[in-house]
Amino acid sequence: AQSVSQHNHHVILSEAASLELGCNYSYGGTVNLFWYVQYPGQHLQLLLKYFSGDPLVKGIKGFEAEFIKSKFSFNLRKPSVQWSDTAEYFCAVNAANFGNEKLTFGTGTRLTIIP
């Protein structure tokens, strides 16, 4: 069975600081990887995803994530955060079998940006 670990439960940063949120997954086969974001009072929405090709994936709002297969990791990064990045971030994984829609989420990381 697949599982996802997000070790940072709550991260507090000042504006312009660099961000890295950790995500590690457990699954022996090929995976698809996702980061979702939930801004205060809003729907959960897709930030970026990896399913094949270049392991460095760029998403919306200047976010990127790198898939490192040997480390089973898919960490989220942003070089300079803004107050508007305050949100909860969820890493998710599914096994890359055709027709498999079962997405497993991590427990989430709450990010607070101080102006």
Next chain:
Amino acid sequence: DVKVTQSSRYLVKRTGEKVFLECVQDMDHENMFWYRQDPGLGLRLIYFSYDVKMKEKGDIPEGYSVSREKKERFSLILESASTNQTSMYLCASSPGGDPGLGSKYFGAGTRLSVL
């Protein structure tokens, strides 16, 4: 723009009541999902459906059932609500096909309190 609409934002029910949570999507998506979101636990999959009248158990199906009579509508049913089912419930949909390409679209959520 994909829209996933959940019928209620807030619900308060009593222990033992039968509860229906409704979800409608307007993009002709094959797949629909019900998650519950709890602090520190992230999102956990309750049930999902690949097609009309089809359903699959997720990770925590106990105490829940679902119904999908029409493609656009997916209902979550709590046969006899209990206090440990107090949670935020999220509905999602996604198109069929390669799960790496099909991102999930989420509703705004229903916050259910069982007293």
